[in-house]
Structures are given as C-alpha cells and as structure tokens.
Amino acid sequence: MLISGIASIASAQPGCLVFAADAGKLEDALRSAATAIIAGQFAGNVNSTKPILVARNPKLAFARVSRLFSQAEHRQGHHASAQVHPSAVIGARTWVGSNVVVDENARVGEGSSLESNCVIAAGVTVGCDCRIGPNVTIHSGTSLGDRVRVQAGTVLGSAGFGYVPDERGHYHLFPQIGRLIIEDDVEIGANCTIDRGALDATVIRRGAKLDNMVHVGHNVEVGENVVIAAQTGISGSSVIEANAIIGGQVGIADHVRIGAGAILGAQSGVPSNKVVRGNGIVFWGTPARPIKDYLKQLAVLARLSRQKEK
Amino acid sequence: MLISGIASIASAQPGCLVFAADAGKLEDALRSAATAIIAGQFAGNVNSTKPILVARNPKLAFARVSRLFSQAEHRQGHHASAQVHPSAVIGARTWVGSNVVVDENARVGEGSSLESNCVIAAGVTVGCDCRIGPNVTIHSGTSLGDRVRVQAGTVLGSAGFGYVPDERGHYHLFPQIGRLIIEDDVEIGANCTIDRGALDATVIRRGAKLDNMVHVGHNVEVGENVVIAAQTGISGSSVIEANAIIGGQVGIADHVRIGAGAILGAQSGVPSNKVVRGNGIVFWGTPARPIKDYLKQLAVLARLSRQKEK
Amino acid sequence: MLISGIASIASAQPGCLVFAADAGKLEDALRSAATAIIAGQFAGNVNSTKPILVARNPKLAFARVSRLFSQAEHRQGHHASAQVHPSAVIGARTWVGSNVVVDENARVGEGSSLESNCVIAAGVTVGCDCRIGPNVTIHSGTSLGDRVRVQAGTVLGSAGFGYVPDERGHYHLFPQIGRLIIEDDVEIGANCTIDRGALDATVIRRGAKLDNMVHVGHNVEVGENVVIAAQTGISGSSVIEANAIIGGQVGIADHVRIGAGAILGAQSGVPSNKVVRGNGIVFWGTPARPIKDYLKQLAVLARLSRQKEK
Numbered sequence: 021m022l023i024s025g026i027a028s029i030a031s032a033q034p035g036c037l038v039f040a041a042d043a044g045k046l047e048d049a050l051r052s053a054a055t056a057i058i059a060g061q062f063a064g065n066v067n068s069t070k071p072i073l074v075a076r077n078p079k080l081a082f083a084r085v086s087r088l089f090s091q092a093e094h095r096q097g098h099h100a101s102a103q104v105h106p107s108a109v110i111g112a113r114t115w116v117g118s119n120v121v122v123d124e125n126a127r128v129g130e131g132s133s134l135e136s137n138c139v140i141a142a143g144v145t146v147g148c149d150c151r152i153g154p155n156v157t158i159h160s161g162t163s164l165g166d167r168v169r170v171q172a173g174t175v176l177g178s179a180g181f182g183y184v185p186d187e188r189g190h191y192h193l194f195p196q197i198g199r200l201i202i203e204d205d206v207e208i209g210a211n212c213t214i215d216r217g218a219l220d221a222t223v224i225r226r227g228a229k230l231d232n233m234v235h236v237g238h239n240v241e242v243g244e245n246v247v248i249a250a251q252t253g254i255s256g257s258s259v260i261e262a263n264a265i266i267g268g269q270v271g272i273a274d275h276v277r278i279g280a281g282a283i284l285g286a287q288s289g290v291p292s293n294k295v296v297r298g299n300g301i302v303f304w305g306t307p308a309r310p311i312k313d314y315l316k317q318l319a320v321l322a323r324l325s326r327q328k329e330k
Numbered sequence: 331m332l333i334s335g336i337a338s339i340a341s342a343q344p345g346c347l348v349f350a351a352d353a354g355k356l357e358d359a360l361r362s363a364a365t366a367i368i369a370g371q372f373a374g375n376v377n378s379t380k381p382i383l384v385a386r387n388p389k390l391a392f393a394r395v396s397r398l399f400s401q402a403e404h405r406q407g408h409h410a411s412a413q414v415h416p417s418a419v420i421g422a423r424t425w426v427g428s429n430v431v432v433d434e435n436a437r438v439g440e441g442s443s444l445e446s447n448c449v450i451a452a453g454v455t456v457g458c459d460c461r462i463g464p465n466v467t468i469h470s471g472t473s474l475g476d477r478v479r480v481q482a483g484t485v486l487g488s489a490g491f492g493y494v495p496d497e498r499g500h501y502h503l504f505p506q507i508g509r510l511i512i513e514d515d516v517e518i519g520a521n522c523t524i525d526r527g528a529l530d531a532t533v534i535r536r537g538a539k540l541d542n543m544v545h546v547g548h549n550v551e552v553g554e555n556v557v558i559a560a561q562t563g564i565s566g567s568s569v570i571e572a573n574a575i576i577g578g579q580v581g582i583a584d585h586v587r588i589g590a591g592a593i594l595g596a597q598s599g600v601p602s603n604k605v606v607r608g609n610g611i612v613f614w615g616t617p618a619r620p621i622k623d624y625l626k627q628l629a630v631l632a633r634l635s636r637q638k639e640k
Numbered sequence: 641m642l643i644s645g646i647a648s649i650a651s652a653q654p655g656c657l658v659f660a661a662d663a664g665k666l667e668d669a670l671r672s673a674a675t676a677i678i679a680g681q682f683a684g685n686v687n688s689t690k691p692i693l694v695a696r697n698p699k700l701a702f703a704r705v706s707r708l709f710s711q712a713e714h715r716q717g718h719h720a721s722a723q724v725h726p727s728a729v730i731g732a733r734t735w736v737g738s739n740v741v742v743d744e745n746a747r748v749g750e751g752s753s754l755e756s757n758c759v760i761a762a763g764v765t766v767g768c769d770c771r772i773g774p775n776v777t778i779h780s781g782t783s784l785g786d787r788v789r790v791q792a793g794t795v796l797g798s799a800g801f802g803y804v805p806d807e808r809g810h811y812h813l814f815p816q817i818g819r820l821i822i823e824d825d826v827e828i829g830a831n832c833t834i835d836r837g838a839l840d841a842t843v844i845r846r847g848a849k850l851d852n853m854v855h856v857g858h859n860v861e862v863g864e865n866v867v868i869a870a871q872t873g874i875s876g877s878s879v880i881e882a883n884a885i886i887g888g889q890v891g892i893a894d895h896v897r898i899g900a901g902a903i904l905g906a907q908s909g910v911p912s913n914k915v916v917r918g919n920g921i922v923f924w925g926t927p928a929r930p931i932k933d934y935l936k937q938l939a940v941l942a943r944l945s946r947q948k949e950k
Contacts, residue, residue, distance in 0.1 A: 026505055028529035079504070080494045086505035101413050101429075103721050103738040103756075118413040118431040119447070119721075121738040121756040121774075136413075136431040136449045137465070137739070139756045139774040139792075154431075154449040154467040155483075155757070157774040157792035157830075172449075172467035172485040173521070173775075175792040175830040181851040181869065184700045189865050189883055191849050193827065194699070195646055195706035207503065210467075210485040210523040211543075211793070213830040213852040213870075219648035229501050231491040232523040232545050233563075233831075235852050235870045245499050249491065250523075250545045251563045251581075253853075253871045253888050263499055268563050269581045269599075271871075271889045271907050287581050287599045287616050289889075289907045305616075306907050306925075307938075317945045318617075324634070324944070325627045336815055338839035389814070390804045396815035411723050411739075428723040428741040429757070446723075446741040446759045447775070464741075464759040464777040465793075482759075482777035482795040483831070517813065520777075520798040520833040521853075539811050541801040542833040542855050543873075555809050559801065560833075560855045561873045561891075573809055578873050579891045579909075597891050597909045597926050615926075628927075634944070635937045 021055050026086050029054065039082035046072075058082045095133065102134075111148065129166065141177075153210070161197070161216050165204035171232070173211040176200055180215035180222075180238025180256060194218060196238060203227075209234065209250065218256075231268070249286065263299075271306070284308060331365050336396050339364065349392035356382075368392045405443065412444075421458065439476065451487075463520070471507070471526050475514035481542070483521040486510055490525035490532075490548025490566060504528060506548060513537075519544065519560065528566075541578070559596065573609075581616070594618060641675050646706050649674065659702035666692075678702045715753065722754075731768065749786065761797075773830070781817070781836050785824035791852070793831040796820055800835035800858025800876060814838060816858060823847075829854065829870065838876075851888070869906065883919075891926070904928060 027036040029045065032054035039058040040046035046066065049057045056071045057063075058078045066072065075081035098104070098116040108122045111130035118136040122128065126140045129148035134140065138156040146152065147166035156170050159177030170176065179196035186192060198217025202224045208214070209232035216222055217239045224230075224242045231250040236242065239257040246260050249268035258276040260266065267286035272278065276290045281299030289306030290296055296303055302311040337346040339355065342364035349368040350356035356376065359367045366381045367373075368388045376382065385391035408414070408426040418432045421440035428446040432438065436450045439458035444450065448466040456462065457476035466480050469487030480486065489506035496502060508527025512534045518524070519542035526532055527549045534540075534552045541560040546552065549567040556570050559578035568586040570576065577596035582588065586600045591609030599616030600606055606613055612621040647656040649665065652674035659678040660666035666686065669677045676691045677683075678698045686692065695701035718724070718736040728742045731750035738756040742748065746760045749768035754760065758776040766772065767786035776790050779797030790796065799816035806812060818837025822844045828834070829852035836842055837859045844850075844862045851870040856862065859877040866880050869888035878896040880886065887906035892898065896910045901919030909926030910916055916923055922931040 026507070026529070028508075031530055077494070077496075080496055080502060083494045083502045083504045086507075087503075090505070090507070099413070101411075101721075103719070118449075119429050119739050119757065123756075136433075136451075137429065137447055137757055137775070139738075141774075153488075154451075155447070155465050155485075155775050155793075159792070171488050172469070173465075173483055173523070173793055173831070175775075175852075178773075178791050178830040178852065181829060181849070183849055183867065184697070184703045186697070186700055190825075190847055191865060191867065192700060192703045193707075194703045195710070197646070197706075197710070198648075205500075209491060210488040210525075211483070211521055211831055213793075215852070219646070220651055227500055229491070229493055232485075232488065232525070233543065233853065237870070245501060247493065247501065249565070250547070251561065251871065255869070255888060268565060268583070269579070269889070273888070273906055286583055286601075287597075287907075291906075313942075313945065317941050320945045321627050321631060321941060322623075325623065325630045336817070336839070338818075341840055387804070387806070390806055390812060393804045393812045393814045396817075397813075400815070400817070409723070411721075428759075429739050446743075447739065447757055463798075464761075465757070465775050465795075481798050482779070483775075483793055483833070515810075519801060520795040521793070521831055537810055539801070539803055542795075542798065542835070543853065555811060557803065557811065559875070560857070561871065578875060578893070579889070596893055596911075597907075631937050631941060632933075635933065635940045 023056055025089055026082070027054065037082075037085065039078045041079060058085065094131070099136075105142075108140075117154070123160075135172070144177075147204070159200075159216065162200040162202070164202045165206070165226070167205050168202055169207040171208060171210040171212075174208055175213045176202070176208075177216045178213055180218055182218050182238060182256065198222070198238065200224075203244075206230075212236075215240075225262070237274070243280070255292075285311060333366055335399055336392070337364065347392075347395065349388045351389060368395070404441070409446075415452075418450075427464070433470075445482070454487075457514070469510075469526065472510040472512070474512045475516070475536070477515050478512055479517040481518060481520040481522075484518055485523045486512070486518075487526045488523055490528055492528050492548060492566065508532070508548065510534075516540075522546075525550075535572070547584070553590070565602075595621060643676055645709055646702070647674065657702075657705065659698045661699060678705070714751070719756075725762075728760075737774070743780075755792070764797075767824070779820075779836065782820040782822070784822045785826070785846070787825050788822055789827040791828060791830040791832075794828055795833045796822070796828075797836045798833055800838055802838050802858060802876065818842070818858065820844075826850075832856075835860075845882070857894070863900070875912075905931060 024035040032052045038054040040049045043062045058073045095115040099118045102116045102120040104122040108126045113131045115133040120134045121139045123142040126144045128146045132150040135154040141160040145163040151169040153172035157175045162177035177200040182194035183191035199221040200216040203226040205227045208230045212234045214236040215238040225244040227245040233251045235253040237256040241259045243262035248266040252270040254272045255274040260278045261280040263281045265283045269287045271289040273292040277295045279297035283302045285304035288308040304311040305314040334345040342362045348364040350359045353372045405425040409428045412426045412430040414432040418436045423441045425443040430444045431449045433452040436454045438456045442460040445464040451470040455473040461479040463482035467485045472487035487510040492504035493501035509531040510526045513536040515537045518540045522544045524546040525548040535554040537555040543561045545563040547566040551569045553572035558576040562580040564582045565584040570588045571590035573591045575593045579597045581599040583602040587605045589607035593612045595614035598618040614621040615624040644655040652672045658674040660669045663682045715735040719738045722736045722740040724742040728746045733751045735753040740754045742760045743762040746764045748766045752770040755774040761780040765783040771789040773792035777795045782797035797820040802814035803811035819841040820836040823846040825847045828850045832854045834856040835858040845864040847865040853871045855873040857876040861879045863882035868886040872890040874892045875894040880898045881900040883901045885903045889907045891909040893912040897915045899917035903922045905924035908928040924931040925934040
C-alpha cells in the first residue's frame, strides 16, 4: 500500500506512516490503522505484517521523512494582486501571494515563497527556498540566507529602542540604521520582533530556532543552533553563544553574554552585563543561578515558613 | 427621550444609558446628564425623574444591553479589492473588507466579518457571526465555530515549536501538520499566536476568552469558559480545564494540567508535567504554590532580612 | 570632504560622521576612517586633522544630527493599490504605500507616511509628520498627535479585556467603545497592542516611548516622557506618571499607580491597586520592592541555603 501521509498513532488512517519512540508505543502502533512504522532498535525482534523501518533515532527519522510530504505542497506563481517593483529580482520557482509587496531592488532567491500580504521592503535580500509567512514585515537593511522560515506577523529589521535624554528629560531617538543578518536555516515563529542594529548589525546565526513572540533587540548576536522558546526577550548588544537553550518568557538584559551550551529555565532573568557560563548547566530564577542552588533556596524558604507556622 | 448609546457616568450626554454598581454610583448617575440608568436592588426606594432599570447584576445587564447598540454597526458587502478564490464559499450578510484574502475551499458562515487585510488560508472554516480583525492570519487546518471574535494581528494555526536534534546538534522540524479547533463563542485578543497541533489538534473550547499577546502552543487544550490575561504563554500539550482563570504574563510549561476552576496569579509559572488542582484556589509565584504559602514565604524572607540588618 | 552619513567607529567609511563618548573612544575615532567626529569637552586639547565638533552631550548631538540624514529619505505619493475612501482627508507631502487602507472620514496630516498594508479605520485621526509602519492596524476611536511613530504590526485601539460572568459562569463582553488618545512625539515599537478605553479613554501622553510587544490595557494613562521596555504589560485603569522608567517584561496589574520618575526593574511585578512612589528609586521583584531591600533578601536567602549545606 502506498504511504500517502504521516500521522500520530492515535489518528492514523490506512496509508499513514507513524513513529514509535519506545516498545510500548510500538505495540500501540502495531494495533493502529497505520500502514508503516518507524521504530528504534527495540523493534528488532517484532513479528508484524506491517513494514517497520528501524532507525537509530526514530523521531528524527520521522521528522526527516515528513519533509518529503510537505515539499510536495510548494506553490509556484505570482498572484496578480502582488505589488512587485520593476527593479526587484525574483528567482525561479517562487510563490508570490496575494497583495504581497516587494519594493525597489529587493531580491528573492529561487524556490522561495512569499505568503499573502507580506511586505518585503526596498533592498531586502531573501535567499533560496525561504518561507515568508502572511502579514510578515521585512524592513530595509535585512538579509536572509537560504532555507529561512519566518512565520506570520513577524517583524524583521524594526528600529531598536535607543534614546538619549536631553536636559529637559525629553528622549531623542539614537539612529537605528544598522543591518539585520539572518543566516541559513534559521526558523522564526509568529509575531516575533527582531530589531536591526543601531549602527552595526544584529545577527542570527545559522540554524538558530526562535519560537513565537520572541523579541531580539538591536546589536544582539544569537549563535548557531541556539533554541529560544516563546515570549523570551533579549535586550540590546547581548550575545547568546552557540547551542545555548533558552526557555520561554526568559528576560536577558543588555550587554549580557550567555555561554555556549548554557541552558536558561523558563521565566529566568539575566541582569545587564552579566556572563552566564556552563555548557549543559541549567540556570533558573531572577537573577539566574544554577538550578541546584535555586531549588535549595526555594526549599530552605519553604522550611522556614513552615517552622514559623508551628 | 430616545436612548441612543451607552456611556460612563463621567462622560454621559443626554440620550445615554449608564449603569450604577452601588448606591454611591447611583447618586453620581442621577446627578449626571445620562437619560437612563441600570442599577441594582439598592435603587428600589430612590425617587427620580430618570428611568431606572433594576437588575440583579447591573453590570451584566449593561453589558448585555450594549450589544444591541454594537450590532447595529455590522457592515455588509464585499470590497472590490478583496481576493476571494472562486472555490471559497462565503455566506450571506458577510463583510469582506479591503485586501482580504480568502483562499481555496475556505468557508465563511453567514453574518461574519473579515476586516481589511486579513488572510484566510485554503480550507479554513469560519462559522457564523464571527468577527475577524484586520491583519489577522488564519492558517490551513483551522476551524472556527460561531460567534468567534479574533482581534487584529493574531495568528491562528501557526506551526508549533517542535524540533529533533541530530548527532551534530542541528535541529530538524518535527512535522507540525495537525489542526486547530476553536469552538463557539471564543474571543481572542490582538497579536496572539495559537499553534496548530503537531500531528493531532490544538483545541480552544467553547466560551474561552484570551486577552492580547497570549501564546498557545501545539496540542494544548484550553477548556470551556477559561479566561487568560495578556502575555501569558502555554507550552505544548498542556491542558487548562474548564473555568480556570489565568492571570497575565503567566508561564505554563509543557504537559501541565491546570485543574478546573483553579486561579493562577499574574507572572506565576508552572513547570513541566506538573498538575495544579483546586477550584477557586489562587496560586502564585514560580514554581506556582497556593498564594497563602507564597505570601508567608515572602513575609518570612522580609523578616529575616530586617533581622540581619540590626 | 562632504559628510554623507553616520556610522559607528568600527564601521566608519570616508564621508562618515561618528561620535566619541569618552577619551578612549576619541582615540579610536581618530584612528578610524571617519571623516568627522562629535566629541565631548575632553576633546578640547586634541590635535587632529579631522574636524571635531565638541558638544556638552556628544551622544545627544549625534542623535540630533542623524535626523538630518533620515529626513532626506521621506517618500511622497500615493500608491495606486492603496484603498483610500473618498471621504478620507489626506494631507500634503504624505506617503500612502501599497495596499494601505484608509477608511471613511479618516484624516491624515501633512507629511505623514502610511507604510504598506497598514489599516487606518473609519474616523481615525493621524497628525502631521507621523510614521505608521507596515501591517499596522489603527482602529476607530483612535487619534494620534503629530510626529507619532508606530512600528510594524502594532495594533492601536483594540477592544479591551473586560468581561462580566453570568450565573452560569459564561463571560459577556463589557462594552469596549471608548477612545485611544496618543499625544505628540509618542513612539511605539513593533507588534504592540494598545486597547481603547472601555467607556472613557486610554491615553498615552506626549513624548512617551514604548519598545516592541508592549501591551497597554483599557483606560490606562501613560504619562509624559515615560519609557517602557519590551514585552511589558499594563492592565486596565493603571496610571504611570510622567518620567517613570519601566523595564522589560514588567507586569503592572489593574488600578495601579506608578509615581512620577519611579524606576521598575526588568520582570518586576506590581499587584492590583498598589501605589509605587519614589522619583529615581529603583524597584525590583514581584511584588516590586525597593531594589536594596530585594537584593538584601536575595543575599539572606543565599546565605541560609549555604549554611544548611554545611
């Protein structure tokens, strides 16, 4: 039977491929309506009429296979309502949706999609095989590498938040004219905001993944393969080194450095100018400290509070 | 005199209806320029030339009456600049505003409004009497019940944040192809993001109300009549049972269960896999604990800190 | 040599103006390719072939000079794809970009820009020399003063989050029909949401600056020259008095008053009905307390936790 799609074990129909993360899930998968299964080494001895593909990392194999199905959906063509400036250069095999705006001298690489109502400002560069969602805004001064995905409503290259007070306490905008550089394979969620540099650049390095509503301030550098969960904010000039993992609703103040591979638990906060180091070490709380210290402090506080009660 | 609108007591003009929450406010209302008043039982003996409608819950009565005025404003018609795919089905008495995009096989029920520049992707279902705000994006795989209101800039059905790392630490997107189901009478604020399920569904049940900038991750279930204040985030696969009240800037990690009727104070945080139970009990802090415990802990800490000072 | 632009010292090319904040930076600037330098009094004795402009506050002088370069870029004209209602009044020297929607009786003042795909609803007033970014939504009932800047994706005048529960626990929307008044020189970041008043008005006073993803609830008053960093939320009916400085991810509950000149550290939280006073005093934590008390409490907790260890 032909495999026509992927599914969860619970919702699988005939024609579906599913994956089993462990032996228990494999039993569920065998009982399901799925036609084929990706499983791990633990499936070696199983007797079944269903084809089982054994992979070292079944979830990873499943994720890779699923790409084959989604690529089939790539639309091509330019909708008549799109407003593409004559000086813009749009590559082959692209999709330019309804009411898309592509301004002067913007460049969009081969195989990229610009979904409905997104705005690509003058001089922006979008690489090949990118996916730019509906209602996205990409401001001048921004360049995207290849295979970058930007979800709906996100704003790239906005002016950063830098003001200089005068003697009367009035605030004057410091120039926000730097660039925003987004490297290959970066994926950005919905309704994020990433500011351009003030005079230099904001940089999101290769392979970084940002969830929804993440805010990145001016002159920030987000390293390779960094993962940032939803609603986290990073203030100006901070650096997140490669492979760090940042939880949701984390606040990173300005001029902070988060070391390679460090892990910040959800809602933690790192004050200005701090350095957080430790590959694989989890930090939590505000101000962020090693989680074992933080949990001990919480325990001490709970104990003292109970003592007082007696 | 004809009642032509509603107002606060402070701003009431002749022709306005106001409400009084208590006897003091009723005095203010009687002195105001308002033409009529909704008040509670406390208005029973009041002598006045102004008509007073006595209701058990005057604020609720006022809210209900105000609907009559706002319904009068419902626009109808399809703006010439809207891009509606020929296969889309649009019901009677609808408003389709400027630059609205309605893609293949989408369905929009009777009496619904699609405001300017919103995008309804292929296959989306919008029920009857819905209000979809400007610049909203509704992705494929999403269905909305009746009387759903979605405010400007909100993104429904975005791809969730699920990645599988390979042996080199590169992240691969886990398929995010599930559905998003939004039931009747749900109201969603501005600039929210609600992700579709990964393989199964994200569900927002009947009557739930979400404030602005709320993030709901993939496979989450938000129960009936749940209320969620602004900037709260809910991670993947968590369940909020019916009638829970979630404050602003709350963080709920993945695979959490918030019991029916529980109340989470603003900025509180619930770690992964936790269960929070207690109808009508308020929880606060990170990790969230019953508010009386939390306040006691804060008091103990303040006391110890003052002792040290001496 | 003609000055053709501004730059950082690190990236300066011939023709660039840079600024030096101190004597060390001045040395860097002198060695750079920059053509001219703005510096402080400390530059008085320096011998250089480069012209040095000495200012009391070199950063402020640089910010002011940079305006001269950005004003040159102001576009004028109305794009053919814009949907401007015949009853709308658009001033001279304006830019109305692609797919912009300006509805009935809206008014836009001289010299203002409406960027691509933004929506100006019926009856909205936009003053002179305003900059309204792409994909912005401005709802009916909103008025903007002069020189207001609103960045991409922001929603102004959304309906606030006010519900009245009935006897069955169903929520009914309280009318949200008040105004939103934004005074002169206010600047608002990307993807913010500012709700209109319920019956009266939400007001953002002259010169206030809001970073990205700031949420302002109904009936809030933000005072003159208040600064609010990214991802902060302010609940209904709270008042922030003039010159207060609010950090990022701060949560301010409803009916709070933040006194003139008070400073709230990042991620701090102010519970309902509280008053926070103290010009120039920094508050931190949730509930927010003077930072010296909070730091002392953190230190006590860390010490107790270490003692327990022994």
